[in-house]
Structures are given as structure tokens and as C-alpha cells.
Amino acid sequence: MKNNPSLKGLLIAVVAFIVAFGIYFFFLAKKNYYVVDNPTPNTYYYKINNGSEGTIAAGQTVSVDLNTGKNSIKVFDQNKKMLFDSAFEVKKIRGLINIAHQDYYINDQYYGYNLKKDSLLLALDKTIIDGKPYLGGARHFNKLYTDDFYYNVDEDYDKMIKNIQQVESRSKIFRKQDYLNYYKEYYKF
Secondary structure (H helix, E strand, O other), X not given: OOOOHHHHHHHHHHHHHHHHHHHHHHHHOOOOOEEEEOOOOOOEEEEEOOOOEEEEOOOOEEEEOOOOXXXXXXXXXXXXXXXXXXXXXXXXXXXXXXXXXXXXXXXXXXXXXXXXXHHHHHHOOEEEEOOEEEEOOOEEEXXXXXXXXXXXXXXXXXXXXXXXXXXXXXEEEEEHHHHHHHHHHHHOO
16 A cells, blocks of 8 residues: 555544544533432432332432433332422423422523623622522522523532633522532632
8 A cells, every 4th residue: 555645644633533522522521410419418219200219318419310301200208208299391401309399599600701790790680598688690499390500519610711702601500508608609708
């Protein structure tokens, strides 16, 4: 076989392409999944779509499989007494089941070039938590299921800004105490 520079260049480009996608999918791609979260000191048992029984201990977050569309969940206390039997609808590729109907807050964090954090905070709504106002417009949530966020309760915001030419936001769902801790650390009033 002759020394063909075009063929060598094509092979190098294909290998670089495969390596780049491999790095993205193994290290950089965001995983899409659903979780059951329990911020309480209690243990719960649950059955999703009449499947096998799952257990969630105090303070634990467990990944679960859900179908797009209608789903059902039965929740039992630590004595296996049924607490509720409910249905919910899954529309997006990640979500959270609030098994104990506790308080969560969905917060938007803004990224971008020349972002004025102070004026942005003043322009957004206030959220009242335990009688105290918090700036930033976090949305309160305490129902069974939500998929109205980008980062799940067990994920952190991006450390890197991907596109600094425009201002964009990403939402994250927090447990109540985690949100209060994040607010103190991030805004430093």
C-alpha cells in the first residue's frame, strides 16, 4: 500500500472525533435520572408502578426508573402501614419524588458576561422562609413530584461557564436546609 497523506489525515480525524465523543460521554455529559428523596429522619418503603418494594432511609436519595407519562407510587411508613397511594405524570428527562412532602426550593442561578448580581437579585421576587425574606425568587415546592429543574438535589451547579457572551440560567432543586446554607454561602450578605 502506498503512503497516502489524505487517508492518514482522514484516519487521524476519525480517531480524534471518537476520542472527543468518548471524553464527552464518559466525563462531561450530564446524566438524566429520577430520584426519590427523603430529607426526614424517618424510613419509608415505596412501590413505583406496582414494581418491587424499595426502601429509603433518613436523609437518603435513591435513583429510580420511571416511564414518561402516568406513573403511580405507594408509600408505606416504617411499620409498613400505607401512608398514601398516588399518581403523577412524568414529562421531562429528570425529576424528583418528594416522598415525605417536605419543603424544597427551586433556585435559578445566572451565568454570563457582565452579570450584575446585586441588581438582578433586587429585580427578582422575594421568597419567605420561616418568616424571613430571601432575595432571588426561589420557588417553593412541597408536592409529590416535580421535574421543573435542571440540577437534581444530589448535583451541584456547573463550575464552568460554557457561553459567556449571553446571560443564561440553570435551576436546581434544594432541600430546605440545603437552600438556606447555599443562600448564606453564595450571596454573603
